[in-house]
Amino acid sequence: MSSVDNRAVVDLLGVLAYAELTAFDHLAEDARLAPTLAGRAALARMAAAEIGHHERLAARLTELGADPTAAMTPFVAALDAFHEITRPRTWLEGLVKAYVGDGLAADFYREIAAFLPDPDRALILDVLADTGHADFAVREVRAAIAVHRSVAGRLALWGRRLVGEAITQSQAVIAERDQLAQLIIQGTGDLAGVGRLVERITAAHTERMRTLGLNP
Incomplete structure (x- = not known):
């Protein structure tokens, strides 16, 4: 693997460290929308995992002298x-955002991490690994759709909005x-x-929407 500019490594670790910090904030906030105590506890555990990821990334930045x-x-x-522009209004919108929106961002960062040498590549892939949110979100959303089929259309629109905003965020x-x-x-x-990278990320998004029971 060719040499990688250390500034790019610090940038990638920096954006991920802030992404994990904000993920903690928003999971903790979304937990308050949970219709059950079990759901609230599940999101609280996921939030705890995210702050742990943030601390690992921050520690690595310090090791690099940043x-x-x-x-x-x-x-x-x-x-x-x-x-701010994708603040969920309901429990289900919060779950779709975490699964679809955050999933697309994670795919983007995984693609970039592949260009780095270890130990940074391994660290990034580890902190981007699913904390259990994916299976939980899929179960909750599919169960809600089974009871009220009408929510599928609204959530599908929400998912399409999320992917557009996530791409804009990545470009920014x-x-x-x-x-x-x-x-x-x-x-x-x-x-x-670069075009093939975008195609892979888009394909993964389409598959997530299908997994949720939503039309891509």
Whole structure:
């Protein structure tokens, strides 16, 4: 593997560290929308896992000689804007957002992580691994659709909105840091490679929508 600009590594770890911190915030907030105590507890456990991921990423940034706060700061505006414009109004919208929206973002970061050497690649793939939210979200959403079929159409529209906003967020993140853009171009080889990367992410999104029982 060719040498990777250390600034790109710090940028990627920085955006992920902030993404995990915000995931903790929003999972804890969404837990209050849960219709059952079991659902509330499930999201609280997932939130705890996210803050653990944040701490691991922050520790790695420190090992690299970077200040975690400084590494996260360039990405605050883009990620906060995404969460503000996609704030769920219901329990089900929150679950779809975590499964579809956060899943698409995780796919994007996994693709970039593949261009890094270990131990950073292994760390990123580990913190992006599912914390149990996927299966939980699928069960809850499919059960709700089985009872009230009418919610499927509304949630499908919500899912399409999420993917559009998530793509915009990803573009904003890349635009913030030249090193990340260069890492992607270098890793994929050329613009055609970037196109194939986008196709893989889009295909994974379509499959998630089907898994939820929603039309992509």
